[in-house]
């Protein structure tokens with residue numbers, strides 16, 4: 001069974017959605033670990049309630065990103081993690097993690113990449129006046145919000161939408177799309193060919 005580590009720094013609604021999908025038998029996986037870099041993050045309490053192990057690794061306790069990532073990798077190895085799922089992890093990954101888990105790190109972004117990269121994807125699309133935005137799940141590479149795209153889904157920005165109502169729609173879609181992408185990965189259905197991810201449909 002695939003052992004997943006979710007990396008998160010904040011609220012953890014995607015963490016909870018993945019946990020739900022596993023519990024409902026929609027994902028043949030185990031939530032082996034939560035890696036968190038922020039001691040105040042609500043996701044930690046969620047993990048505790050769901051009895052998921054938590055590795056709290058604070059960057060300030062290490063003199064370099066390399067040492068920080070080596071410590072994270074030790075936690076991943078101790079827990080036999082096969083797949084890393086970033087869900088609101090507010091930190092770029094460096095060479096250590098990327099080389100040790102190449103092709104096994106996913107991220108979710110709340111916009112249709114390559115549009116509206118960065119930490120404010122929903123707000124940026126809304127203030128730009130986009131009529132369509134959405135959600136992207138992609139493999140992670142060394143650049144921010146950049147690796148090969150696995151799945152995307154669109155959301156219409158309606159006349160009556162406010163930033164808050166758009167956020168609600170996007171998050172709802174995220175909670176559906178992320179488990180779906182993870183299921184494809186776990187089932188061995190994804191093949192990376194350059195920038196393109198081929199999805200094999202049975």
Ligand code: GRF
Pocket residue numbers: 008010011012013014015087088089108109110174
């Ligand atoms: C999500 O909108 C995700 O797309 C982005 O960070 C947010 C995390 O939300 N990368 P949550 O902590 O899962 O609720």
